[in-house]
């Protein structure tokens with residue numbers, strides 16, 4: 001049986017960063033076990049192959065971007081903040097650039113360059129990567145662990161589980177880490193899709209597919225009660241809703257919930273903040289009627305509210321109004337009906353995209369059982385976690401990869417300390 005100091009399970013961004021850092025700190029023998037025949041499969045598809053690896057937002061924004069796990073991620077992001085990540089890549093010849101929303105990408109526009117830098121950093125520190133080796137069990141043993149794959153057994157003083165979540169299973173993230181952690185006594189918060197599109201019941205916006213609402217206000221309603229609100233960019237697809245607003249919000253969604261989009265709230269409109277709702281929309285429409293009495297009212301609404309004609313058609317159909325009538329002949333009741341559809345353009349969620357389309361996994365190893373300052377298990381000394389295997393999921397915009405990298409570094413630093421104290 002081969003023995004090493006640290007076994008890292010999974011060659012994704014968290015695992016590779018962890019392997020590089022541990023090897024560079026302790027000069028210890030680090031072995032990464034990856035079940036795929038190639039490392040970093042999910043990293044390669046991140047950001048549509050361009051890899052949005054972090055964000056230029058201040059740390060406070062980061063802390064707010066991980067839902068309920070905001071407190072847990074603090075020490076790890078403070079220890080290895082986005083500025084250190086940028087320095088890591090730029091000092092290795094991969095300049096980054098900032099695009100819309102503070103999203104940071106490699107200037108080359110290629111995820112493969114991000115992976116190349118990680119692999120060469122590992123290789124420079126002699127961290128070994130064994131491919132096509134699927135870890136099937138981790139057992140505690142005197143002085144550490146025995147890690148078994150489908151091919152061999154390895155002895156290790158420390159182990160880091162960096163197997164990712166369950167989303168996009170074709171990339172290798174099939175939830176193995178949850179079973180491995182559970183077998184060692186860890187609680188697993190039931191995994192569910194996050195950053196997923198939603199599919200409403202009786203979807204009537206297929207004609208709007210590809211159309212994006214920029215900076216729209218959305219509210220979430222559960223059993224008739226408001227359960228949250230957000231603003232961002234939403235996208236109509238052939239069969240549902242997507243775009244950053246919907247993806248980020250999706251961790252709070254459940255079938256049967258209602259999403260209401262305020263179509264009068266787009267960032268393109270220069271209405272004072274706080275002015276919304278059917279009544280306010282009605283006075284806006286009355287104004288449009290007066291300004292454009294001879295245009296069809298659908299046309300006036302489309303240009304007055306900067307909405308596509310296809311979407312306005314759906315609005316009129318929901319309101320039971322005739323889109324070919326002019327503002328001059330529109331009845332007050334019709335106008336009010338149109339106003340209320342516009343202010344509360346509502347969808348009832350039938351289902352949320354499953355793991356095959358979700359970009360992240362909510363749930364995973366319960367963070368109350370990991371030390372946020374070390375990423376070490378509070379149950380099994382020497383066992384560490386990093387990345388999406390933990391119950392941490394961030395918004396779109398580079399927050400998930402930053403957490404994978406930062407938690408990988410923190411786990412490595414802790415493992416290196418343990419290894420150093422064992423030899424001293």
Ligand SMILES: Cc1cc2nc3c(=O)[nH]c(=O)nc-3n(C[C@H](O)[C@H](O)[C@H](O)COP(=O)(O)OP(=O)(O)OC[C@H]3O[C@@H](n4cnc5c(N)ncnc54)[C@H](O)[C@@H]3O)c2cc1C
Nearest residue numbers: 010012013014035046047052135164172387388398400401
């Ligand atoms: C389409 C898509 C686009 C995305 N775009 C972005 C983006 O632009 N920005 C962003 O911040 N986030 C993005 N994400 C999310 C981001 O990619 C993940 O959060 C991140 O990859 C998680 O890193 P990880 O190292 O924890 O896990 P993963 O990247 O999932 O890596 C885990 C690795 O462990 C291996 N593994 C699993 N089980 C075993 C086992 N039993 N034995 C050995 N190896 C095993 C897997 O094969 C895999 O290689 C995207 C996700 C998807 C699906």
